[in-house]
Amino acid sequence: MNTQPKLVVIGNGMAGIRTLEELLAIARGHYDITVFGAEPHPNYNRILLSPVLAGEQNFDDIVLNPLDWYAENGIRLHLGKRVERIDRRRRLVVAGDGTEAPYDRLLIATGSTPFIPPVPGNTLKGVVAYRDIHDTQTMIDAAAVQRHAVVIGGGLLGLEAANGLKLRGMDVSVVHLAGTLLERQLDATAGKLLQRSLETRGLRFLLNKATAEITGNDAGEVTGVRFADGESLPADIVVMAAGIKPNTALAESAGLHCSRGIVVDDAMQTYDPRIYAVGECVNHRGVAYGLVAPLFEQAKVCANHLALMGIGSYKGSVLSTRLKVTGIELFSAGDFLGGEGTEEIVLSDPAGGVYKKLVIKDDKLVGACLYGDTADGAWYFRLLREERKLGELREHLVFGETGIGDAGVQGQSRAAAMADTDEVCGCNGVCKGTIVKAITEKGLFTLDDVKKHTKAASSCGSCAGLVEQIIMSTLGSSFQEAPKAKAVCGCTIHNHGEVRKAIREHHLLTHREVYDFLEWHTPNGCATCRPAINYYLLSTWPREAVDDPQSRFVNERLHANIQKDNTFSVVPQMKGGVTNPSELRRIADVADKYHIPMVKVTGGQRIDLLGVKQEDLPDIWRDLGMKSGHAYGKSIRTVKTCVGSEFCRFGTQNSTQMGIDLETMLANMWSPHKVKLAVSGCPRNCAEAGIKDVGVIAVDSGWELYVGGNGGIKTEVAQFLCKVKTADEVKEYSGAFLQLYREEAYYLDRTVHYIARVGLAYVKQKIVEDADSRRALYERLLYSLDGLPDPWETRVGGTQSHQYIPLKVIA
Amino acid sequence: MDMKATPVWTRVCEVSDIPPLGSRVVERDSGNVAVFRTARDNVFALLDRCPHKGGALSLGIVHGESVTCPLHAWNIDLASGAAHAPDEGCARRFPVRVEDGAVFLCLD
Numbered sequence: 001m002n003t004q005p006k007l008v009v010i011g012n013g014m015a016g017i018r019t020l021e022e023l024l025a026i027a028r029g030h031y032d033i034t035v036f037g038a039e040p041h042p043n044y045n046r047i048l049l050s051p052v053l054a055g056e057q058n059f060d061d062i063v064l065n066p067l068d069w070y071a072e073n074g075i076r077l078h079l080g081k082r083v084e085r086i087d088r089r090r091r092l093v094v095a096g097d098g099t100e101a102p103y104d105r106l107l108i109a110t111g112s113t114p115f116i117p118p119v120p121g122n123t124l125k126g127v128v129a130y131r132d133i134h135d136t137q138t139m140i141d142a143a144a145v146q147r148h149a150v151v152i153g154g155g156l157l158g159l160e161a162a163n164g165l166k167l168r169g170m171d172v173s174v175v176h177l178a179g180t181l182l183e184r185q186l187d188a189t190a191g192k193l194l195q196r197s198l199e200t201r202g203l204r205f206l207l208n209k210a211t212a213e214i215t216g217n218d219a220g221e222v223t224g225v226r227f228a229d230g231e232s233l234p235a236d237i238v239v240m241a242a243g244i245k246p247n248t249a250l251a252e253s254a255g256l257h258c259s260r261g262i263v264v265d266d267a268m269q270t271y272d273p274r275i276y277a278v279g280e281c282v283n284h285r286g287v288a289y290g291l292v293a294p295l296f297e298q299a300k301v302c303a304n305h306l307a308l309m310g311i312g313s314y315k316g317s318v319l320s321t322r323l324k325v326t327g328i329e330l331f332s333a334g335d336f337l338g339g340e341g342t343e344e345i346v347l348s349d350p351a352g353g354v355y356k357k358l359v360i361k362d363d364k365l366v367g368a369c370l371y372g373d374t375a376d377g378a379w380y381f382r383l384l385r386e387e388r389k390l391g392e393l394r395e396h397l398v399f400g401e402t403g404i405g406d407a408g409v410q411g412q413s414r415a416a417a418m419a420d421t422d423e424v425c426g427c428n429g430v431c432k433g434t435i436v437k438a439i440t441e442k443g444l445f446t447l448d449d450v451k452k453h454t455k456a457a458s459s460c461g462s463c464a465g466l467v468e469q470i471i472m473s474t475l476g477s478s479f480q481e482a483p484k485a486k487a488v489c490g491c492t493i494h495n496h497g498e499v500r501k502a503i504r505e506h507h508l509l510t511h512r513e514v515y516d517f518l519e520w521h522t523p524n525g526c527a528t529c530r531p532a533i534n535y536y537l538l539s540t541w542p543r544e545a546v547d548d549p550q551s552r553f554v555n556e557r558l559h560a561n562i563q564k565d566n567t568f569s570v571v572p573q574m575k576g577g578v579t580n581p582s583e584l585r586r587i588a589d590v591a592d593k594y595h596i597p598m599v600k601v602t603g604g605q606r607i608d609l610l611g612v613k614q615e616d617l618p619d620i621w622r623d624l625g626m627k628s629g630h631a632y633g634k635s636i637r638t639v640k641t642c643v644g645s646e647f648c649r650f651g652t653q654n655s656t657q658m659g660i661d662l663e664t665m666l667a668n669m670w671s672p673h674k675v676k677l678a679v680s681g682c683p684r685n686c687a688e689a690g691i692k693d694v695g696v697i698a699v700d701s702g703w704e705l706y707v708g709g710n711g712g713i714k715t716e717v718a719q720f721l722c723k724v725k726t727a728d729e730v731k732e733y734s735g736a737f738l739q740l741y742r743e744e745a746y747y748l749d750r751t752v753h754y755i756a757r758v759g760l761a762y763v764k765q766k767i768v769e770d771a772d773s774r775r776a777l778y779e780r781l782l783y784s785l786d787g788l789p790d791p792w793e794t795r796v797g798g799t800q801s802h803q804y805i806p807l808k809v810i811a
Numbered sequence: 812m813d814m815k816a817t818p819v820w821t822r823v824c825e826v827s828d829i830p831p832l833g834s835r836v837v838e839r840d841s842g843n844v845a846v847f848r849t850a851r852d853n854v855f856a857l858l859d860r861c862p863h864k865g866g867a868l869s870l871g872i873v874h875g876e877s878v879t880c881p882l883h884a885w886n887i888d889l890a891s892g893a894a895h896a897p898d899e900g901c902a903r904r905f906p907v908r909v910e911d912g913a914v915f916l917c918l919d
Contacts, residue, residue: 453897458884524832524850527872527879527886550832554870554881562881566867802835807824807846809838 004032005104007306008093010083010250012037014046015279015295016109017065022303024073026521030307033075034101036093038082039132042067045443047292047475049136053164057440059133064443076101086254088272105274105306108251108262112244112280112290117152121214126222127238130161139239143168146236150174150225152211154181158241162203165239173204173233175211175225177242185332189348190355190371197328197353206233214238246281246288261288266313268302278302285316292475293317296445304493311519312493320381329370331377334384335359336369347398356398363390365397376400378468389759392719401465424470425456425463432470439474447471489528491520496532496746503536509545510537525551532747535634538670539742542784549800555632558803559791560617563610568617570609571631572624573667576641576659576679577605583626590623604638604676606631615804621792628792630668634748637676639663640688644681644698653698655681658727662696665731666738668788669781672745672754675738676711690718693741693751694734699723703730707737707763708755716752719760722768736767736774739781820908820915826852827912834869834878837916844905845869846914847889849876855889856907856916862887862900 007023009016012035020033037043041063048062070077081095092102114129116122128138143149143165151162154176166172174181180191181198195205210228214235217223226232246261257263257271261283268276268284278298280290289295294317304312320333338344338359347356352372358380359367364387368380379401383390390397418424420433438444438453450467451458457467487493494502499518508514514533515525525533530551537545549557560568572587587607591599597611606629612620621628630636641659645651659679669675678687679696689695691711695718697704702725709718724733740763745754755763766773795801829835829848836859837844843859845868853876859869866882876889886895892902906917 522875524874526874526877527884530872530874550830550873553872558870562867562870564864564882566865566870802828802830806838806843807828807835 007031007033007105008101008103009035009107011109013111017043018299019302022300027307036078036083040080050160053136054167108277109279110247110281113247115243115245116240124216124222125220129240142237143170148234148236150235151239153241161239175206175209193371267305329374331370331374333381334367336367345398428455430454430456491522491529503540561632568612570612571606571629572626573629574606575663576656622796627790634673636666636669637674640678642681642686651681652700655679672747673750708752710752732778735781736777739777818917822915824914832873836869854907856905857892858903
């Protein structure tokens with residue numbers, strides 16, 4: 001007998017099926033699953049109906065789950081069967097044709113129904129809604145033989161329908177009750193710009209118009225629309241796009257509590273604990289969402305509860321909007337209308353067709369409304385979601401991400417202007433066309449999906465913003481990126497901040513304790529979360545938590561840097577870039593003795609031995625007699641220096657010695673990501689301190705400290721922290737800053753990302769203004785570094801020798 | 812005619828020679844073999860070459876019954892050698908036998 005509990009899903013649309021996908025991913029086989037769908041089609045991508053209507057795609061392109069998918073996952077699928085009744089006492093659902101299905105858990109995902117204005121004639125032949133592929137096909141058929149179309153409703157759906165019908169050759173009028181288009185997504189100025197641009201495409205608009213009646217002929221066919229002011233228009237087809245309402249009829253008839261949607265809690269559970277609901281039919285905390293990304297967030301949470309894990313909770317979503325009309329760029333998000341306590345930055349160029357309004361509150365971006373140039377929509381939305389403090393960003397904000405001195409890949413190309421053959425991800429050679437194809441063919445919605453399927457943005461991540469733009473421009477109005485603080489990885493629902501907090505507040509000391517306490521889904525994590533947790537444990541509880549070599553990336557386990565051919569590179573420590581003839585001789589001897597194929601000077605003023613065999617590593621370290629330069633770790637790397645006052649005729653301080661002292665102080669320091677420093681002896685800044693995590697520039701009266709610079713993926717100029725007088729102060733302030741970063745940053749965030757998250761003002765408060773805080777941080781740094789051994793020396797002494805020696809050699 | 816040669820089992824080490832969630836390497840002229848040990852002390856052996864770009868799987872991070880290649884983070888299933896979707900490819904697997912704590916591989 002089958003003992004699996006039975007799960008019945010009512011609604012074969014995007015929300016219901018996404019929930020099943022999430023469920024299958026975490027608890028395959030837990031349920032015997034049955035799905036009822038009123039439409040005769042498998043699950044398709046409702047967002048892409050507009051491109052189908054516009055003739056840019058066809059139905060097969062937008063199917064998300066072909067019939068095979070249901071079969072492969074053992075899902076019983078009832079297509080074309082509308083569920084008429086839920087019998088909550090006997091726990092079964094009954095479809096229109098009499099099909100019955102008993103349930104242990106029921107998921108309602110009935111979506112929404114179009115709102116049809118209650119005017120006479122609204123049931124005439126030729127009056128259509130715009131909700132599903134059937135409606136779309138009706139419009140396509142009508143456009144082939146008919147002439148006049150009237151669209152009632154100037155919202156997103158109405159405009160997309162109007163645009164599609166126009167492209168199919170119809171004469172289209174849009175009737176709208178309000179005075180401007182998209183009044184819920186755009187302010188009046190942007191609405192007017194949009195109207196003008198659509199008018200140049202041949203659409204006609206009748207604003208402030210109330211429909212009184214739809215007129216018809218004797219055959220019951222539509223002939224026209226009459227308005228409250230007495231005017232009328234001829235019409236062969238009338239598209240009702242006046243809005244949608246949650247489809248709650250079935251739930252209500254079953255006695256479930258509904259109020260503008262089926263009311264659910266943060267676990268997506270209805271008032272009947274056996275019944276869950278997701279998608280557009282739901283009212284969560286008073287909001288019914290009509291866009292896809294919130295539905296997907298709900299699906300994830302709901303699946304988690306159906307899988308009996310019971311740890312997810314849905315807290316609502318911030319929304320953004322985009323119109324899916326090719327060639328028209330508009331974007332809005334958050335509170336773009338503004339109001340009390342908010343400030344606005346407006347850039348308006350009506351002749352150029354560009355309008356940008358940014359709404360700011362408490363130094364944070366809370367809303368954005370863009371028209372004409374929406375390339376920065378994704379960036380603004382990210383700022384909004386992350387609630388980033390704007391600080392100095394503010395004065396350049398309106399000019400977009402390129403306006404902030406971005407010299408990296410992220411700023412150079414923009415999704416909309418790119419050709420399909422343009423490369424997006426330079427690391428993995430992925431071009432725009434490949435990403436767009438994967439999004440449409442495989443039904444991808446999130447950055448993570450795209451990373452997995454195309455590899456774009458999966459290496460250095462610098463193109464992540466661009467990929468987000470491509471997702472937005474491909475999916476159009478309904479796209480919205482996932483929750484603002486992403487989970488560490490698929491093993492958990494917790495984000496980095498939550499994991500750090502739990503480790504700190506509950507004194508967790510081992511991987512096991514973290515996995516148990518935070519209810520990890522996997523037995524021992526994965527290659528993404530294990531290194532992060534290892535770092536959090538070590539940095540939070542120095543000298544208490546024990547390092548786990550198996551949770552370190554190979555480089556940090558072997559203390560050398562793996563190369564493409566599985567050989568390694570060896571970079572000995574050379575403090576401040578200063579060496580001597582004896583060290584150079586030993587390096588030369590080692591290079592000869594071990595047949596090192598390449599000896600190269602690094603960017604950090606050191607010498608790199610490349611092409612070293614794994615088993616030679618300990619012998620080479622012994623022969624070198626030098627310490628590890630940590631050129632392989634999420635750790636201190638090097639302190640680059642210039643010649644300084646010892647030799648240079650411009651030098652104001654002994655920058656070389658300062659660099660050596662800093663590098664000595666920070667030796668063996670692990671950190672969330674690599675840490676690079678530089679010390680220049682005068683403002684000419686030959687050591688390039690302006691692009692380092694900590695940059696020190698000597699001036700005649702002391703030292704200037706800069707933080708958060710980065711010369712890598714995306715060039716970031718370091719920000720001025722403060723000026724100090726003595727070398728000891730340089731050590732104390734830099735040390736305190738780095739300890740703050742070590743204690744609070746998320747794993748793999750560089751200092752620039754950390755500062756962007758907390759704000760430079762916060763860092764200054766902790767380091768410059770509060771002397772007690774600074775000294776305490778500095779002492780904690782010294783405490784955690786004190787006594788750390790040089791890893792090469794311990795390995796020459798035999799530690800972890802199994803890492804370097806093969807088990808057995810078989811010819 | 813003897814089509815099925817009797818498998819030859821080569822003793823390579825003790826289970827305890829391999830760190831839990833770690834691996835060791837058996838060097839071989841025809842390609843090194845990585846021997847993995849999971850948290851539950853199951854032992855698996857794969858050709859030490861990622862099907863993607865030849866990364867040494869023995870140097871990857873072992874989790875559950877998978878290993879993540881150190882070069883480009885492909886996840887490889889230890890039991891089958893197959894790459895996790897959406898990546899495609901397979902590393903050759905070798906049969907493993909554990910007897911009284913000793914690990915034997917069939918390297919034919």
